[in-house]
Amino acid sequence: MNTFSKLYDTELHNQEIKSNKRTLMGFCWFFLTLLLVWVLTMINFFLISKFLISLSLGFTVLLLIPPVIIYKKTDLSSPWIKYLFLALISIICSIITALLTYHAVLIFVMPLLFAIQYRKRQALWFSFIFNTITMFISSYVGFYYGLCDLNLLLESTHTRNWYLQTMTGSFLQIPFNENPMFIIAVFEVLPRTLILLIFTIMLQYTIIRSHNDALRIAELTYRKDMDARTKLYNKNKYEDMAVNYYPSVGYIAVAFWDLNNLKMINDNFGHAVGDSLIQTMSEKLLAVSNERCRTYRVGGDEFLLILDDPAPGEINRIIQQVKTELSSGTGTTGLRILAAVGSAEGCGADIRSLVKKADAAMYSDKAKSKEGRS
Structure with a gap:
């Protein structure tokens, strides 16, 4: 027989396993969605670079291998697993955003949505910080190698380098930014980080309420099932x-x-x-x-x-x-x-x-x- 605290710890242990399984299932749905986009791109339904979408899909498959191995070989209640899963989903999101840029701008919210199910503020803020770091990296990579925003105007699927090589001489009269690092950090990454910060703060309150509700429900269940005097x-x-x-x-x-x-x-x-x-x-x-x-x-x-x-x-x-x-x-x-x-x-x-x-x-x-x- 266990005290309330032991029963509650046991329930948290079981919830950790369930949350990791749901995260792994989310990985699978994430992959299936990207696979659907890849198929639609291959049949020319979406106007996206076939090479870049294939590259995104390939990286996603590679990063899905560790979670599958962990699911088969490791105790899913281990505390470090959720942080690895959240880090991997952040990396996947950053790779997809770097290559597909404006097509995947909202994808950075995904790690926060995965983190909230763990009902722990540490997991949520870990996702925010790790997500912010990978967003900085993907923004710079995407600027040079991702789909250029000019494609929206010209209905094409080219990268920045293609435009630089093609638009030469008198054809291109407007100069490109020669040093984009500061501009990207201030006008792209910083606003997105602030938006994610607002999301994180709002989700934190949701986690706190959810945790308190779970604690009250667990205590009510304990009182319903236990004899108060004897603890049997x-x-x-x-x-x-x-x-x-x-x-x-x-x-x-x-x-x-x-x-x-x-x-x-x-x-x-x-x-x-x-x-x-x-x-x-x-x-x-x-x-x-x-x-x-x-x-x-x-x-x-x-x-x-x-x-x-x-x-x-x-x-x-x-x-x-x-x-x-x-x-x-x-x-x-x-x-x-x-x-x-x-x-x-x-x-x-x-x-x-x-x-x-x-x-x-x-x-x-x-x-x-x-x-x-x-």
Whole structure:
């Protein structure tokens, strides 16, 4: 059994894996979209340089190889994976923008959209910074080797160098910028960076709200499933598992526990003492609980321990371990804790009947303990 923080950490771990899988799926959709553009360009539907679109597609395929290998060979919950994925998507975007320039000017938003699903501001700001760096590089590369903006006016697919080589002599009267570095940085890269900064700040607030909402939902779910006093699963959780989980488990073992003489203890020593005995009993059961062995408080002093796929004799060993722990001390009240227990094993689909059998065996054990004292 886990505390809320452990359950929440487990959920974050699972979310990290799911987010990395969604990012990998986004890579695939990204590639398929670019492939569609390439096909339409090859049949002359789009007026784009066939060489440059083919080059963009080739680079994208190469950069898709590492994520596929990671998906096959690596634990997707590793923290570094998301940063590698976000870096690769930024590089892909910068290559496409450098070669296709004005056709792909909005593509720099893509890494931010990939980053937001991780619900972490670090991932979002990493994408912004890495994206800004690659945007500077792609802007300069695109100026020399990408599609020239003059193509929009002349309905062509040439680069800047082609225009420089073709428009010579008296044909070209307007001089080209001989030192474009400053102009590109100030009039192209800086405005785009500021726009991305605004996007990042807005998305950051979305991430914060999403994270807080997820935390509240997780806490509400925890409270719904957990007994507040003992930190064991409650009866609601058992009923849910009995319907939606245990019927799919091939074989289970059930142990039904009940404290002896609790009413007498409450009457003679007070409910605070009885509550202390319940807490001590819960702690002993909590100590043997894990992902395969779940423990539920289904009544005031009634507890269920359900073990998935038990090994031969395993449920008896767990019962004996708990009994040994109970017999070794008296708890905080000084009273010895006595509990009756019954067990049953069978198919998970028969969870209800197994609990009834374990309950009946528990009452039999309780009757024997009373006979032993008489």
